Amino acid sequence: xxxxxxxxxxxxxxxxxxxxxxxxxxxxxxxxxxxxxxxxxxxxxxxxxxxxxxxxxxxxxxxxxxxxxxxxxxxxxxxxxxxxxxxxxxxxxxxxxxxxxxxxxxxxxxxxxxxxxxxxxxxxxxxxxxxxxxxxxxxxxxxxxxxxxxxxxxxxxxxxxxxxxxxxxxxxxxxxxxxxxxxxxxxxxxxxxxxxxxxx
Numbered sequence: 346x347x348x349x350x351x352x353x354x355x356x357x358x359x360x361x362x363x364x365x366x367x368x369x370x371x372x373x374x375x376x377x378x379x380x381x382x383x384x385x386x387x388x389x390x391x392x393x394x395x396x397x398x399x400x401x402x403x404x405x406x407x408x409x410x411x412x413x414x415x416x417x418x419x420x421x422x423x424x425x426x427x428x429x430x431x432x433x434x435x436x437x438x439x440x441x442x443x444x445x446x447x448x449x450x451x452x453x454x455x456x457x458x459x460x461x462x463x464x465x466x467x468x469x470x471x472x473x474x475x476x477x478x479x480x481x482x483x484x485x486x487x488x489x490x491x492x493x494x495x496x497x498x499x500x501x502x503x504x505x506x507x508x509x510x511x512x513x514x515x516x517x518x519x520x521x522x523x524x525x526x527x528x529x530x531x532x533x534x535x536x537x538x539x540x541x542x543x544x545x
Contacts, residue, residue, distance in 0.1 A: 360526040363423055365413040365456075366392065367466040368403035375458060375467040376400055376431040377450040379423050381525040382492075383412070390478060392495040396485070397438075399431040401493055408480035409464035410497065413472035415523045417532030422471070423523060424530070425454040463501050473505035473520065514545050 358381055366378045378400030382393030390412055394401040404410060415423055429447040430439055451458045457470035461477050468475040478497040485493050510516035517536070524531040 354527075356528060358525055358527055360524050360531070362522040363415055363525050363530075364392070365415055365423065365426070365469050365472060366394075366400055367411040367413060367469060368400045369407045369409065369466045370399075370403060370431060371406070373465075374448070375451070376403055377426055377454070377456070377469065378431075379426045388499045389481070390476065390497050390499055392497060394493050394495055396491050396493055397436065401483075401495070402432075404480050404495060405483060407465065408483075409466060410478055410480065411461055411464060411466050411468045412476040412478055412497070412499070413469040414474040414476070415469070415472050417521045417523045417530070419471060420523055420530040422454045422456060426450055429453060461501075468503065473508050474515070475503040477501040477503075510545055517545070 361381055361383065364380045364383050366380050367375050368378065370376050376399055378394070378398060380392060380394060380400075384391050392412070394404075428443050428445060429450055430444045431447070431450065432439070433446045433448075435444055435446050447453045450456075451467075451469075458467035459470040461468050464477045464479065468477075476499045478499045480495060481498050482496040483493055484496070504515060508516050508519040510519075517539075521532045524533070
């Protein structure tokens with residue numbers, strides 16, 4: 346049995362995959378928002394976006410996106426995006442946090458824009474998994490004024506051939522997502538086992 350103590354963490358990013366969310370700007374270009382709050386159920390992916398973020402504003406006006414999932418090797422490119430915002434001028438609260446405006450985030454992070462098949466925002470070519478999605482609902486919880494909950498429906502999935510096991514399965518031994526763990530970047534360890542429902 347382990348020993349526990351009561352703490353008050355400043356953050357609760359206990360370890361989730363990083364998402365590079367691409368959305369369409371007003372001028373038709375593509376914005377990239379690195380986010381760390383998401384979960385999937387069936388063909389639906391739920392995203393947590395900070396209130397006032399440029400990506401959220403884009404989704405409210407143009408409800409399409411690509412949920413790009415980088416692998417662990419891309420952590421430096423993800424971190425290059427971290428202090429950037431697509432909002433100009435930069436809001437005062439973001440300036441205080443060290444953000445700066447960047448119109449072309451693809452170039453800033455040395456990433457490749459790729460046309461999507463059924464949505465307007467570009468995909469991030471280097472990401473092994475790219476999920477084209479449409480927004481179903483955006484909710485602003487009464488109990489919190491700092492974020493929105495965005496419910497999306499995935500319509501089209503692109504997967505790097507190196508991580509594909511079959512037409513219906515990603516090979517979990519080949520797929521190594523970038524994990525955001527208490528504001529540190531990690532990959533996955535060796536496989537420990539699998540659930541009884543696994544088909545691979």
